[in-house]
Amino acid sequence: MKVLKFGGTSVGSVKSILSLKRIVENEARRQPIVVVVSALGGITDQLIATSRLAVSGKDEWRTSFEQMVDRHHKMIDTIITDPNDRETLFNTVDALFEQLHSIYFGVFLIRDLSKKTQDAIVSYGERLSSNIVATLVRGSKWMDSRSFIKTYDIAGKNTLDSALTNQLVVEAFKDMPRVTLVPGFISTDRDTGEITNLGRGGSDYTAAIIAAALDAEVLEIWTDVDGFMTADPRVIKSAYTIDQLSYVEAMELCNFGAKVIYPPTIYPVCVKNIPIRVKNTFNPSAPGTIIKDKIANDAKPIKGISSINGTSLITVSGLSMVGVIGVNRRIFTALADNGISVFLVSQASSENSTSIGVRNEDAEEAVEVLNHEFASEIANGAMFPMHLESNLATIAIVGENMKHTPGIAGKLFGTLGRSGISVIACAQGGSETNISFVVDSRSLRKSLNVLHDSFFLSEYKVLNLFVCGVGTVGGKLLEQIRNQYDELKEHSRLKLNVVGIASSKNAIFDRDGIDLNNYREQLHNSEPSTPQSLCENILKMNIFNSVFVDCTASADIAALYPTLLNHNINVVAANKIAASSSYDNYRLLKDTALLRGVKFLFETNVGAGLPIIGTINDLRNSGDRILRIEAVLSGTLNFIFNEIAADVPFSETVRRAKEQGYSEPDPRIDLSGTDVIRKLVILTREAGYRIEQDDVEKHLFVPDEYFKGSVDDFWKNLPKLDADFERKREQLDKEGKRWRFVATMDQGKASVALKAVGKDHPFYSLEGSNNIVLLTTERYKEYPMLIQGYGAGASVTAAGVFANIMSIANI
Structure with a gap:
């Protein structure tokens, strides 16, 4: 048998839910299947938002509630064609909405929203969607996951009772029909019977729990992407789907921001060695990503790059920490007791400081907790108050083969250094499957792009060019780049991406590349530019592997070189002014380029093209x-x-x-x-x-x-x-x-x-x-x-x- 889980986007529209129906019916012809579904896309957020309106005493909760009712009604009217099925489903859905309305009204009246009530409210999203899908897929049986997914409370968080849940799942699915429909995400407390949930993304977890308990052949996660990508495609245009990942690699990528599947999903199926396949509901013919124990013929040291924006770094430091046993235990116990998750730890070998990475929203509470925990040491000067840095980003490069490949860390930090990216903290486990580091959030896009390019995760190496001067030399250069573009892509795997062009009066910029067939027209219609604004725009783009190409004879443009080089931008100059200026300035430019690990090249200053x-x-x-x-x-x-x-x-x-x-x-x-x-x-x-x-x-x-x-x-x-x-x-x-x-x-x-x-x-x-x-x-x-x-x-x-x-x- 097989377990298929469909996310919110897969049930969020008429097109996607009908695609789900085709996928499920096709699979059910081959074997019995369990289908786990999330709430309709966006409904969980709306359920939470409506509860906040109600608890604050705002009548707008009624409008928001009616919008949800209307959306579900329209979905049923559109996809359920049999009148009897439609009437029965409307009765079921309306009964659920009546219950939900009563809860909201109670919250509105008493102005109180407990965790228990909030959990009950968000459970309706999956209960509604699963009943709709169960009716749509004829012959399927709806089963209530609250009856067999059991949790208990630890520090205010719901934790799965694995033993009890496995027992109940086996009993519940003893006589399986061809298709069983299960609402994901929701559960009940083993002791009180109250409604709980498995956390945002918990529908994945529900599917994994069932798959593991029933020894499924495979767990399929159907979502809105073709699988795990080498990086976030919204940031890196050249990111592509990863064919295969190990459980460890998938877990690392998920923990560091790849939101393809919910991280706890991996453990239950990993223990049973059940593969996970990630598929796209909107593109079911795509092979997707397979996640399993061992990957055959796996030569790539790096599989992917993941990131968490909104990182805060808290540094616990003090001379009294050196050689003292139990300091780290106190740090992590205090944070755990307050439900604060730590996803990165970096400790100096001298033991006088430990830096921990938390999410921005947990940062202030974490500082307060740790200052309280070490209050006596801070008071007598043995330790310093907690130092907090916020608005950072954590990046991880992931791959099990890193441990067999020398020089990965050296290449990582060398690449970042040449791009002018400062690493604030870093961590690498002994297993060498993940190297994580923290940078300023403003450097996140640049870091991801330069690493993706450097570690051959991109199909092409990319060089981003800013060309200043479109006269005889600059115009010919752009013509040569345009004519040679396809040849370089095909035979050298190199993309020359012209991201900026400036004339003496105007400038245009495009991070994705400027069309060189009509750049003069674009320049003519662009905003006026000065050397200063040109420099500001280049620095603001903060783009990786960048080269400033000066085809002017302007002293004002040559005066920009020190700033550009100091920001790790290579400079290629046909302009002779800088290299022939005062010797001190010439030496400064050469030394800056050497210090920053970039190039200051001016071969054409003498002899045009002669070497x-x-x-x-x-x-x-x-x-x-x-x-x-x-x-x-x-x-x-x-x-x-x-x-x-x-x-x-x-x-x-x-x-x-x-x-x-x-x-x-x-x-x-x-x-x-x-x-x-x-x-x-x-x-x-x-x-x-x-x-x-x-x-x-x-x-x-x-x-x-x-x-x-x-x-x-x-x-x-x-x-x-x-x-x-x-x-x-x-x-x-x-x-x-x-x-x-x-x-x-x-x-x-x-x-x-x-x-x-x-x-x-x-x-x-x-x-x-x-x-x-x-x-x-x-x-x-x-x-x-x-x-x-x-x-x-x-x-x-x-x-x-x-x-x-x-x-x-x-x-």
């Missing part, structure tokens, strides 16, 4: 020392001096560089050598030397007065230089030489200058807008290392930024 900075870092990390750097670092200037010819004057080459997107929006930045100086400063610093921009010796080729005034003035005056450049060009041509604007670093000394190079020099044949770098190191002294390739252009720069992003994804 120059990465190569220098690799050489230094392997023990080499950079002695000298010679480089052509401006694709713009190289383009200009490659284009200049007898029929193409200097001013025209500058204009072409601007039109073809090689130069900065203001070409004077390139012509002044500012761009090259920034790049040389960055390379010199990455090579291990301290340098400021003012330390670079400059030999420029455009007079200072051309950099004054407006851009329009610059373009108007520029042709005046053409004749002089043409004379010098002719002379160089006769000598077989070419101009190159060369940046040089020699043992930390840096300079930039326009130089003439001959055919035997590596820079002579440099074409178009290419860059070239010669690295002389202690290892590469006789034959310097040469790096050469495209050094300008939006597409290659965007590709370099993309490569930096991917390097973070691959950590």
Whole structure:
């Protein structure tokens, strides 16, 4: 035989209750079954709310009561088609409602609501629903669970009398029909006969008790989800159904917030080794989750992540606790005597403090109880008053295979640390099936997501990107991400989730990801944004595995980096301002990233997509020392001096560089050598030397007065230089030489200058807008290392930024 339990949502609507009927009738063809049902969805809450209205003397209890009557009547009218069955059921239901009305009226008159009365009131939900289902499933027999589920009182709480209950269940079900309908949740006191209940979620427990007593083949819990999920799907979009769990794993997940089944449900069937299958009433074809003793071929160390929000942490501390026997006994006895449940314990090895986790609603009472218990010790200073921290969250990672997998705890805390999440307390049992820890409740969503992603419970690894700047580079980057999205998902199991995009005026944010096909339209219609509001929105999202991508040339945006890095947000910058700013600021950014365990990457600051900075870092990390750097670092200037010819004057080459997107929006930045100086400063610093921009010796080729005034003035005056450049060009041509604007670093000394190079020099044949770098190191002294390739252009720069992003994804 089989026991099937249907929750409130499974009997909460006409659609769901008719689905229940089909499921039950299909199962009954194969074997005898016991069906346990909860109250109609939401009715238990309404029964309690109505009683509170009545005890407070509010006439609104009558309206609430009539709403419940009306809901049950409408359900019967809709689903019961036989007139005789309908009339009989109405008589039964109305008799129950008449009793319930009398109880409410009594509460209203005397303004008293005892626990005994409250238990009686909430019992009507299951008594009503089970009679409706018993009539709907023709041929079924209704049995009153109050006659065989027995409890007794411990500290004001109902506790199952297992021995008596098992005996009565066996007797009651001696002659089983094909279908037996039982109201869940409700019971009676073994001594007084008064109505009691098994607690919220107790219908699951009722079904488990019956299944265990009757040695059922399986216990099926029918609910509104496909089974246990790897995490809360409302928080983690990538959460998926777990096929199989052990009893221990299921219990751990339930105890820490997974509300799929009521935790006490597991014990009775576990003892009898009866499997539990969790199924979805709304999707009966889904396989669900099977819970049993042993899971074959189980390789996953982590099965799921569960959490309890609304946690309070109480710390009992004092020097007198060290080595004193019985302190913890007093803590837990005092709390147990007052009916306060503790779900987490963390004790310092020095024994001078013990922290306990309770629910927020129990916190103040628990503090009062413990302060009273240790009043004498607190009075003489041997112990401190209880320290309470509220509005926390407890998270547990669960899996029986953790005990066979080294490094789980290290990975857990390392992952949280890199994400800027502080662990307030932690606990791990010797069985190693559960590691629990407490964080600030504001970090709950981020913690769940980063752990789900880190422990491969997600189908894909997710990187959440904030892209600032949608001009030539930013626009190309977003285009490349869009074009590569499916390929990365399929072959690298990586989702690049663009959760924020900002232009110079507006910004849009979406935690689930922005559609890159129409982001410009969304930006146009969005609210205005400033660098400060942009930063505030990013921090407010508090999103995991996040990367801020700066594709601007803005000093205000670069000024956000310290704050972002301090909040464990990776930074990828095409913007050169930060890395070439004061050495102290550059060092601060590098050190902050190192301290926080995140990345500050700016490969495209020099050479666009060329791996120059990465190569220098690799050489230094392997023990080499950079002695000298010679480089052509401006694709713009190289383009200009490659284009200049007898029929193409200097001013025209500058204009072409601007039109073809090689130069900065203001070409004077390139012509002044500012761009090259920034790049040389960055390379010199990455090579291990301290340098400021003012330390670079400059030999420029455009007079200072051309950099004054407006851009329009610059373009108007520029042709005046053409004749002089043409004379010098002719002379160089006769000598077989070419101009190159060369940046040089020699043992930390840096300079930039326009130089003439001959055919035997590596820079002579440099074409178009290419860059070239010669690295002389202690290892590469006789034959310097040469790096050469495209050094300008939006597409290659965007590709370099993309490569930096991917390097973070691959950590």
